Amino acid sequence: MVMTDNRIREQEMFTTNSYTVIQAINDGLKTMLATNKKVLLLGEDIGVNGGVFRATEGLQNEFGDHRVIDTPLSEAGFVGTAVGMALNGLSPIVEIQFLGFIYPAYEQIATHVSRMRSRTLGKYHLPMVIRAPYGAGVGAPEIHSDSAEALFTHMPGIKVVCPSNAYDAKGLLIASVEDPDPVLFLEPMRLYRGTRQEVPANKYSVELGKGTYIKKGDDVSIFAWGAMVPVAEKAAIDMKKEGYTCEVIDLRTLYPLDKEIIAESVQKTGRAIIVHEAHGTGGVGSEITSIINDTSFLYLKSPVERVTGFDVPVPYFAIEHEYLPTPERVKKAIKKSIEF
Amino acid sequence: MVMTDNRIREQEMFTTNSYTVIQAINDGLKTMLATNKKVLLLGEDIGVNGGVFRATEGLQNEFGDHRVIDTPLSEAGFVGTAVGMALNGLSPIVEIQFLGFIYPAYEQIATHVSRMRSRTLGKYHLPMVIRAPYGAGVGAPEIHSDSAEALFTHMPGIKVVCPSNAYDAKGLLIASVEDPDPVLFLEPMRLYRGTRQEVPANKYSVELGKGTYIKKGDDVSIFAWGAMVPVAEKAAIDMKKEGYTCEVIDLRTLYPLDKEIIAESVQKTGRAIIVHEAHGTGGVGSEITSIINDTSFLYLKSPVERVTGFDVPVPYFAIEHEYLPTPERVKKAIKKSIEF
Amino acid sequence: MKMKEKYPLMQIVDSSGNLVSGQYESQLSEEKIKNFFYHMTRLRTYDRRGKALQRQGRIGTYVPFEGQEAAQVGSALALDDNDWMFPTYRDHGAALAFGGDLDRLLLYWNGRVEGALPSQTKRILPAAVPIATQLPHATGAAMAEQYKGSNQAAIAYFGDGATSEGDFHEGINIASVFKAPVVFFNQNNGYAISVPIEKQMNSETIAQKAVAYGIPGIRVDGMDVFAVHLAVQEALERARRGEGPTLIEAVVCRFGPHTTADDPTKYRDQEKVEKMREEIDPIVRLERLMKNKNIWDENWVSQMQHEVEVEVNDAVERMENHEKPDPSVMFDYVFEDPTWSIQEQKEDLLERSRF
Amino acid sequence: MKMKEKYPLMQIVDSSGNLVSGQYESQLSEEKIKNFFYHMTRLRTYDRRGKALQRQGRIGTYVPFEGQEAAQVGSALALDDNDWMFPTYRDHGAALAFGGDLDRLLLYWNGRVEGALPSQTKRILPAAVPIATQLPHATGAAMAEQYKGSNQAAIAYFGDGATSEGDFHEGINIASVFKAPVVFFNQNNGYAISVPIEKQMNSETIAQKAVAYGIPGIRVDGMDVFAVHLAVQEALERARRGEGPTLIEAVVCRFGPHTTADDPTKYRDQEKVEKMREEIDPIVRLERLMKNKNIWDENWVSQMQHEVEVEVNDAVERMENHEKPDPSVMFDYVFEDPTWSIQEQKEDLLERSRF
Numbered sequence A, B: 001m002v003m004t005d006n007r008i009r010e011q012e013m014f015t016t017n018s019y020t021v022i023q024a025i026n027d028g029l030k031t032m033l034a035t036n037k038k039v040l041l042l043g044e045d046i047g048v049n050g051g052v053f054r055a056t057e058g059l060q061n062e063f064g065d066h067r068v069i070d071t072p073l074s075e076a077g078f079v080g081t082a083v084g085m086a087l088n089g090l091s092p093i094v095e096i097q098f099l100g101f102i103y104p105a106y107e108q109i110a111t112h113v114s115r116m117r118s119r120t121l122g123k124y125h126l127p128m129v130i131r132a133p134y135g136a137g138v139g140a141p142e143i144h145s146d147s148a149e150a151l152f153t154h155m156p157g158i159k160v161v162c163p164s165n166a167y168d169a170k171g172l173l174i175a176s177v178e179d180p181d182p183v184l185f186l187e188p189m190r191l192y193r194g195t196r197q198e199v200p201a202n203k204y205s206v207e208l209g210k211g212t213y214i215k216k217g218d219d220v221s222i223f224a225w226g227a228m229v230p231v232a233e234k235a236a237i238d239m240k241k242e243g244y245t246c247e248v249i250d251l252r253t254l255y256p257l258d259k260e261i262i263a264e265s266v267q268k269t270g271r272a273i274i275v276h277e278a279h280g281t282g283g284v285g286s287e288i289t290s291i292i293n294d295t296s297f298l299y300l301k302s303p304v305e306r307v308t309g310f311d312v313p314v315p316y317f318a319i320e321h322e323y324l325p326t327p328e329r330v331k332k333a334i335k336k337s338i339e340f
Numbered sequence C, D: 001m002k003m004k005e006k007y008p009l010m011q012i013v014d015s016s017g018n019l020v021s022g023q024y025e026s027q028l029s030e031e032k033i034k035n036f037f038y039h040m041t042r043l044r045t046y047d048r049r050g051k052a053l054q055r056q057g058r059i060g061t062y063v064p065f066e067g068q069e070a071a072q073v074g075s076a077l078a079l080d081d082n083d084w085m086f087p088t089y090r091d092h093g094a095a096l097a098f099g100g101d102l103d104r105l106l107l108y109w110n111g112r113v114e115g116a117l118p119s120q121t122k123r124i125l126p127a128a129v130p131i132a133t134q135l136p137h138a139t140g141a142a143m144a145e146q147y148k149g150s151n152q153a154a155i156a157y158f159g160d161g162a163t164s165e166g167d168f169h170e171g172i173n174i175a176s177v178f179k180a181p182v183v184f185f186n187q188n189n190g191y192a193i194s195v196p197i198e199k200q201m202n203s204e205t206i207a208q209k210a211v212a213y214g215i216p217g218i219r220v221d222g223m224d225v226f227a228v229h230l231a232v233q234e235a236l237e238r239a240r241r242g243e244g245p246t247l248i249e250a251v252v253c254r255f256g257p258h259t260t261a262d263d264p265t266k267y268r269d270q271e272k273v274e275k276m277r278e279e280i281d282p283i284v285r286l287e288r289l290m291k292n293k294n295i296w297d298e299n300w301v302s303q304m305q306h307e308v309e310v311e312v313n314d315a316v317e318r319m320e321n322h323e324k325p326d327p328s329v330m331f332d333y334v335f336e337d338p339t340w341s342i343q344e345q346k347e348d349l350l351e352r353s354r355f
């Protein structure tokens, strides 16, 4: 077993691989399967097929179909089954093929996944992870492109995590699996294969609940996560040319939000832009706005700006790029904030 | 038919009944069944039993079991069935026995109820209403006390309405049934039988999307809906004794929110308190805070205060009153806002 | 009536207390009879006290199970100590018989989360409130036992109305595909609150729904504790042999209201029910059996009844003297480590309560 | 094999193109045969063009139905003009045969919402993307026809994988209780993407699942357009007679990938499939039938094939010359009257696009 073989461990310590986000997730799953017998995977087409995005490629072969389980087409059923497994000491990792197909499992998540620990005063807890690719921009059919994070950040008892790069993807996934509580792990489809990063071969984790600075700056704070991080970054780079430095924060965890980093940055810049692709109304952006209101009222030089998807169903793919926030829209908001 | 018999109409015009909220809802349902043959009711125990809260008392008797239909215990099934009926020209009113039991129907609502019009560019639309008692404070069992409005205000394509008194309950219900689009109609269980009000016997409606002033004042604006309106009112009355006048606004519709009344009031008082019993994080209160940020930034004298249910599952009833906002908590927030 | 013939009502002791066939003689040892009688009497004593306490306003809304004691005792006593039980709000009788803790059950009806978990030792989950959601949990717990290579099984309780929910279908389908060691135990009391079974389903029986999953479906007289016990025993043996799940329909009668908040006269003739019960009461059936077998012992019975009375009295007293609820429990068990907002809110609340 | 005997595969014309029994002679008028042949040829021409267009990057991901033409044509042509059709993403063939509009179907695959609704005149709903969610819709549309006292029915299409979802169960259960005039038409192609039916369910057949609802379950050779047509016709007649829903399992073979984004070689032997198709191709079966009956007319066939080619070419051209997408469609149909935030966002977007 990897865990017990120090030679392998040490060697891995110093090895890194140039991975895309999807490869890093595959590596994270593999790491957890290899190091913890309680971990097993459940989902549609995750076995021989390796998942529709290949996140589980090769894993059934390596760990067997008792560890990597193709389930019937039954989200409520297999999320509920995972609840029963977690009650009984296992650590299931469930794949929802696309976030828009998590809705049939909503009752299981809202009434059991998130409430079992409080209902049993901690006698039972559910160390389970629900993975789901989310977001628009890849030309997928209807319902395949939803960004539904806010439908879970208002649900006490489950954490919501969303990486934007390969390193964080593996580290946050491992932290999520090892977290004693349920985690909804959102994977930005649009970034699955776009870029590569050096990802350590060993087991490491990135702490949940902590955002990180992608860029430091003085004039404006831009908060984003997942597929919107590169969009925010691009806007920041462009603004630099116009003489403004922007701070770009990748929040990484959406519940609980990193209140410190939000306050720290806004109290420095006095201006805040929030970028997310979910609908503006009721999105996580409004919670961040409220946290800024609560923590940094006197520091604000101008109103918080939200650059978001519109209050409409994610459109069919011919016009989905019109729905999504762009660097241009972010820049417009930054200017509005600066010129206020 | 009532609509065509003017004698009855006129007489009704001037008749009112002293009704509780639940009686007003029963009257509203009756009015719509009597005046529109396309209207029918679907739900669990709504027939001979008249609904667990008696909202449909006597209606099956009067209109027949083809108009008032006891369904199997199958929320996804009968909400989906209502979608099919609405596609085919009817105006179904569905009762979810308690809001906490709407979760199994979440997929139908998120992917069809709210998207059918946009998917068909208006060729089909769904004039349906989903009624559900919500909220804590009546000593109900687990899951029976959720305030899940924010799980639907972030879902483009459905409106969310929540009356706080008998007059509005009938008027908003009729407006919801006559609205060409789907409406989630939330009924504050805790106010079902508490007070009576004069309710016109005739058919009238209260416009969706419009809040109303319960109290006028100069020092602070308090925004609330449903069962929190009396709580906000009580706090306002107490503050009067301490020399402060509060404006109490009953928002009544949670999507779309009445942006005008929010801005108008905050721009007058410069201080805002939002009271809701749903969990604070990700609640409708954070959207209202954001609207205030967008519309009234320069008018604010102090940060917006949110007085809400906690970020925990609604507790078992022995301590549910500790979970719910109280006039004391609201007063504390008002003072914090004034003394800022 | 085809289906009712295909799925005949399995019975061992009829309502007049007679053995229906010699083949079952072995099932009826005096000790076993008395043990069933004791458990059913204990459940009824507790259940009636529950109703009384609610009327007196000493607990909240209560869910009575009077009439369903045979189904709940017969099934619960078939379980192995380490098997998993997934009950509904009406199956606290089964939980009690399996080893649930009276004090906790009473606390639960008093709105105390401290009572949600029926036992600290037995694997009994809190009552599933959202209908049918516990079926997939039983499937998962059973699959975990399979994964561990143990010999343990799970049982899920649910009502006739629950068969209309998607989770009923999904939970059984998944169990059937993986041959999970689980028993799906249905108590068909003919009503989902006010909705009679004819409006709930078009199938003559619930047992026949097993055909959809290629698993055995058994229909049993749920007022006959012996029949229920044997059927569940056999299903558990199948499960342990790795042959997968079984669907059991126990046909029962709920003598009382759906809950203490329900008025059954709005949807059924309670007098008819009262008449019927004279014939079908599962406890009276045992009394008749014992009398027919001349093992009815007045002293033992009254002694036993006295003991359970005392047991329930003491539990009620402990429930009422239980430490007052501490609001911080609502914050302390949402996550292993409370998030910052939960922490802030807790401090805010405790500060307030210090006023 | 018990269930497969209880639910024998209904067949009228076997794979070598011979009538299996004289009783069906009447089903096989030359006109009908040619009409089926025409529709199936038209579907295949369209379907193959769809695949080609996707490969050439002229449309997005495409869902082919090659192999399922008999099931889709046989069922669609059994409908009355005013009946309701609830298809999935794979049933655009059925939609086309029923009267759907080629231009719209192609626009749909091009990511244009303008093509979501297959017809402005026929009652064909947009493809249901979330699996099984359309079954309750069909039940509701059918109940509305009942309510209006009409004679119309509804048909819901779904696959083998869909039977595992709760909505499959809930939609059929409700229809069975209210005897809704609806036909639940399953195309069992043996796979849900990569998951074979043995991992999807433990039941030998899908037809047997009808037992759970006390309704008829019919198993039919889905590669035999006549058998499918007759089975659906009979089910529709039952529905119109007020006898309620029927569950039909049409056993088919999906010759190609799940979608153009799928690689079937990862989970099955495509060469085997290719071998098989020589025997079971539903269009070849019709050709053999016509030849056996000496009604195979080369001229008619090539003329007809030419016509459908032209029809598809023209439609592709219109699709590609269709006016560029207008982003405001995403705002204008969310509600009858856009809410203020939608209005503001629309103005914001249009202003931007003026840059």
Ligand SMILES: Cc1ncc(C[n+]2csc(CCOP(=O)(O)OP(=O)(O)O)c2C)c(N)n1
Pocket: B044, B073, B075, B097, B101, B104, C090, C129, C130, C131, C158, C159, C160, C161, C162, C163, C189, C191, C192, C193, C258
């Ligand atoms: C998902 C869901 N919908 C509705 C309810 C409200 N409800 C509680 S019990 C009940 C009837 C259940 O009937 P049945 O399954 O036959 O069990 P019984 O109460 O007869 O034991 C209903 C509708 C619920 N608890 N959960």
Ligand SMILES: Cc1ncc(C[n+]2csc(CCOP(=O)(O)OP(=O)(O)O)c2C)c(N)n1
Pocket: A044, A073, A075, A097, A101, A104, D090, D129, D130, D131, D158, D159, D160, D161, D162, D163, D189, D191, D192, D193, D258
């Ligand atoms: C609720 C839901 N979960 C998952 C998916 C992703 N998905 C699309 S098609 C499909 C397989 C469907 O198989 P089947 O029902 O047999 O129909 P077929 O594609 O074979 O025609 C899956 C899993 C979905 N569309 N909806």
Ligand SMILES: [Mg+2]
Pocket: C159, C160, C161, C187, C188, C189, C190, C191, C192, C193
């Ligand atoms: Mg029942």
Ligand SMILES: [Mg+2]
Pocket: D159, D160, D161, D187, D188, D189, D190, D191, D192, D193
């Ligand atoms: Mg299939």
